[in-house]
Amino acid sequence: MIGNDIIDLQLAAHQSDWQRRGFLEKIFTKSEQEIILNSRNPFQTVWLLWSMKESVYKAFVQQHFRRFFNPKKLRCRLFDVNRGTVRINGIEYSTRSQVDNKFIHTIVSADAFFLLRIGNSNRQEDVYQSLLLAFSKHCGFQQTDLQLKKNAIGIPKIYKDNILLKNSVSISHHGNYWAFAFTN
Amino acid sequence: MTNIDLIASLKKIVKPYIQNEVAFENLTEETDFINDLKINSANLVDVVLDVEDEFDIEIDNESMEKMLNVKAAIEIISTKLNSK
Numbered sequence: 001m002i003g004n005d006i007i008d009l010q011l012a013a014h015q016s017d018w019q020r021r022g023f024l025e026k027i028f029t030k031s032e033q034e035i036i037l038n039s040r041n042p043f044q045t046v047w048l049l050w051s052m053k054e055s056v057y058k059a060f061v062q063q064h065f066r067r068f069f070n071p072k073k074l075r076c077r078l079f080d081v082n083r084g085t086v087r088i089n090g091i092e093y094s095t096r097s098q099v100d101n102k103f104i105h106t107i108v109s110a111d112a113f114f115l116l117r118i119g120n121s122n123r124q125e126d127v128y129q130s131l132l133l134a135f136s137k138h139c140g141f142q143q144t145d146l147q148l149k150k151n152a153i154g155i156p157k158i159y160k161d162n163i164l165l166k167n168s169v170s171i172s173h174h175g176n177y178w179a180f181a182f183t184n
Numbered sequence: 185m186t187n188i189d190l191i192a193s194l195k196k197i198v199k200p201y202i203q204n205e206v207a208f209e210n211l212t213e214e215t216d217f218i219n220d221l222k223i224n225s226a227n228l229v230d231v232v233l234d235v236e237d238e239f240d241i242e243i244d245n246e247s248m249e250k251m252l253n254v255k256a257a258i259e260i261i262s263t264k265l266n267s268k
Contacts, residue, residue: 015227
């Protein structure tokens, strides 16, 4: 299983008001709120923790096939801007984040080997094509033999000649940034 | 409030956050906020907060957990309104 999440910070600033009454309390635990409010850049920390929760949520849904909306159930610990853990249902996942002044990206993977790409585009089709190209090169397949489809609960899956491949895939797209990752 | 009234109010609430006009125009109880309306997951928090303000109710985390589609949202709002 693999999960990743990217946040276009310019779009996040426009789409959400993290200082809105009730916003932090709905999403973040008390200790997460403290991390945010005591940080040098609370805006950045809000979205760093959010991307950690989202990436782990995506990986969790891949494992458990059940969607839900309860960000507080995913509890973050932050070691530094690039490393943290997220705990849910007694299981702790290690996350790796990349913080730029334009975007924040977090990835979690149970598999040691995976391929991650981050890029620029606001078109979903570009992301899908880039993913299939990278995947075909990585596996030595013909890109034209591959299809990308989302299953009933929205998890992306890669098919070769209409046969489901077992690689875990995670796609993330926000504003002008996209990222995808897949396991070996 | 009937379900029709509730859906109409909910439609007004979600409108600023939707990214799929067609799905929004054809909204039914089965419509999924994220998969169909393409509401950004961080904006789902705004939907919950707006619902709380509009109906003067509190949506606890256990209820929020299920609020992924119109049907679940309507059920939660009705339950909270009835227990007021």
